Amino acid sequence: MKNLMRDFWRTNGFYVSFGLGIVALVAALAIYNVNSHRENQNQNINLNEPAVSDIAKMDSTKDIDLGENPDGDMDVPMDMQQGSKKDSVAADSDRIILNGEGRDHIPDSRIVDDQVQGNTLFDEQEMGELIASQNSEGDSAGMSSSEDEVISDEGLQETMAEAEISYAPLEGLTFLGMEEVSMPVMGNIILPYSMDTTVFFKTLGLYRCNPGMLLQAPTGTDVVSIWHGQVTDIRDSKEYGKMVTVNLGSGYEMIYGQLQDIRVAVGDEVYQDTILGTVAEPTAYYQEEGPHIFFEVKKDGTPIDPLDILQLE
Numbered sequence: 648m649k650n651l652m653r654d655f656w657r658t659n660g661f662y663v664s665f666g667l668g669i670v671a672l673v674a675a676l677a678i679y680n681v682n683s684h685r686e687n688q689n690q691n692i693n694l695n696e697p698a699v700s701d702i703a704k705m706d707s708t709k710d711i712d713l714g715e716n717p718d719g720d721m722d723v724p725m726d727m728q729q730g731s732k733k734d735s736v737a738a739d740s741d742r743i744i745l746n747g748e749g750r751d752h753i754p755d756s757r758i759v760d761d762q763v764q765g766n767t768l769f770d771e772q773e774m775g776e777l778i779a780s781q782n783s784e785g786d787s788a789g790m791s792s793s794e795d796e797v798i799s800d801e802g803l804q805e806t807m808a809e810a811e812i813s814y815a816p817l818e819g820l821t822f823l824g825m826e827e828v829s830m831p832v833m834g835n836i837i838l839p840y841s842m843d844t845t846v847f848f849k850t851l852g853l854y855r856c857n858p859g860m861l862l863q864a865p866t867g868t869d870v871v872s873i874w875h876g877q878v879t880d881i882r883d884s885k886e887y888g889k890m891v892t893v894n895l896g897s898g899y900e901m902i903y904g905q906l907q908d909i910r911v912a913v914g915d916e917v918y919q920d921t922i923l924g925t926v927a928e929p930t931a932y933y934q935e936e937g938p939h940i941f942f943e944v945k946k947d948g949t950p951i952d953p954l955d956i957l958q959l960e
Contacts, residue, residue, distance in 0.1 A: 814914025820896025828873040834863040849935035858950035859943030872917040904941030
């Protein structure tokens with residue numbers, strides 16, 4: 648018997664071993680396919696079906712979006728809580744529209760008011776009618792408010808115009824620009840008029856245009872009107888200090904800046920060599936330039952070169 652078994656394995660052992668190997672390989676492949684199929688099923692379920700905990704989170708989020716805050720109070724004014732159910736819904740929808748949100752921001756077309764009406768569900772048609780009525784009322788109110796604002800603005804402009812012209816304008820003022828005018832102060836030009844090109848401002852440390860000219864003069868020097876005219880404006884400027892504007896007529900205005908001890912008032916008639924004030928210490932914009940006056944000439948509201956009026960070379 649032993650000899651038979653030995654002869655059998657000697658002649659057929661290779662084939663038996665090879666067959667067993669094939670069977671083992673097939674079994675391993677089968678086990679792998681089964682496991683892979685189970686993993687794919689689990690993955691499909693995780694991707695397409697939310698877990699129970701996620702559904703609970705979504706429900707809790709919806710409850711928060713439906714109008715409840717962490718304290719349990721509803722975001723509805725007290726006077727609205729005593730109205731009817733439709734009044735409460737209309738007020739809440741109006742509040743949402745006023746906050747810049749569209750109708751799509753109303754969760755599931757529901758408005759919840761636990762203190763007044765409980766959890767009441769309104770269909771989309773009723774909600775649309777309520778919102779449309781609120782929009783029409785808001786439009787009519789907005790038109791009325793706009794009309795009131797236009798009337799109010801017109802009245803304000805008239806009041807401002809009356810306040811600006813609080814004096815009687817002088818009649819017969821004329822200026823041709825060729826008269827022998829006075830110098831506002833006697834001094835050197837330390838910064839020329841330049842609207843076509845830029846000039847260097849020492850204190851500011853930059854180049855920019857200059858609508859007037861800077862005339863050097865010691866602090867306290869009298870500043871005079873160059874010609875007959877009327878004072879139309881006195882104001883303070885961060886850059887030019889106290890400023891006096893004199894209308895000479897024919898569209899000409901003279902502006903004097905960096906002044907102190909103003910001796911005229913708005914509406915005053917001034918003549919050639921009338922003292923308007925004195926030279927002040929320069930503002931923070933012109934510390935490096937030293938004491939001076941700022942002198943600007945406007946024709947029909949546009950700055951022009953003062954040298955054309957002063958007739959200086």
